[in-house]
């Protein structure tokens with residue numbers, strides 16, 4: 006009974022992981038692998054449409070979202086219960102009675118629960134009336150993906166640079182990264198470092214769990230038998246150790262993929278949210294539609310070239326619109342000096358990138374902004 010429940014949990018959580026993984030892959034991440042990019046974006050769009058356009062499903066997800074972190078903690082607890090009930094006794098004598106492994110097992114369990122609770126309970130950096138002006142002066146706008154005096158229409162407050170309104174939680178969050186499905190929590194300025202600790206503690210917990218289950222399986226083998234994946238379906242061996250081993254291996258791989266995205270974001274000096282915005286900029290540059298206004302007096306430094314249709318005589322003209330609010334700023338008759346941007350990496354500067362070490366330091370040693 007417990008094994009079939011575990012199998013159902015595995016299928017459900019693997020499906021959920023795949024959905025959240027695709028939802029978290031920004032297009033720009035795949036720019037070097039065009040083939041993969043097209044395939045991924047297709048799947049990505051499919052997933053978003055399937056979830057995002059159906060208000061019934063959307064409503065059901067919003068209503069039951071609290072169940073995801075609770076379910077996650079429940080599955081972890083169930084796996085631990087099954088591990089100690091069935092697998093621990095099958096471990097080789099040297100591991101079972103090793104002081105080192107006893108301490109490591111206790112520390113791994115304690116850290117996974119402790120860090121999960123900290124990330125869930127910590128304020129991600131919600132922007133409220135009392136801290137909005139401080140946050141606004143702390144983060145600089147770059148007039149490319151973040152703009153001065155932008156207002157959040159839901160909170161009715163200034164939207165500081167690098168912040169975003171989370172539609173799931175219904176508040177603006179400073180240095181917004183993403184809304185984590187697993188934890189049902191915004192990840193932002195205050196809890197990002199704990200989110201990284203959460204990912205690393207999961208990798209340690211899962212890979213160490215896989216190692217222990219592997220040792221339990223090896224300990225049951227007849228002498229001289231070689232390792233092969235067919236062992237997973239060998240019914241003469243303990244079922245729980247094989248199931249937990251498979252679960253731990255799958256989740257170790259998924260968590261390493263997630264974590265590698267975040268290490269890359271730290272290297273690039275972006276958040277998950279900003280990566281999405283940069284991929285929009287890359288799209289414009291790729292189509293030759295982004296222009297720099299070479300006039301110091303201009304309000305907006307970058308504009309997007311568009312074609313506008315005159316409904317009266319059905320004529321077309323080239324116009325330049327604001328990246329901030331898509332307002333038409335001027336047309337081609339205005340003789341403003343413009344320069345077409347042809348390369349994101351060579352011509353556009355990410356002012357938030359201060360090098361990998363400094364980016365990481367910035368996320369760990371944070372200033373209290375209220």
Ligand SMILES: [Zn+2]
Pocket residue numbers: 157158159160161169170171175176177
């Ligand atoms: Zn808001």
Ligand SMILES: [Zn+2]
Pocket residue numbers: 171172173174175183184185190191192
């Ligand atoms: Zn949120």
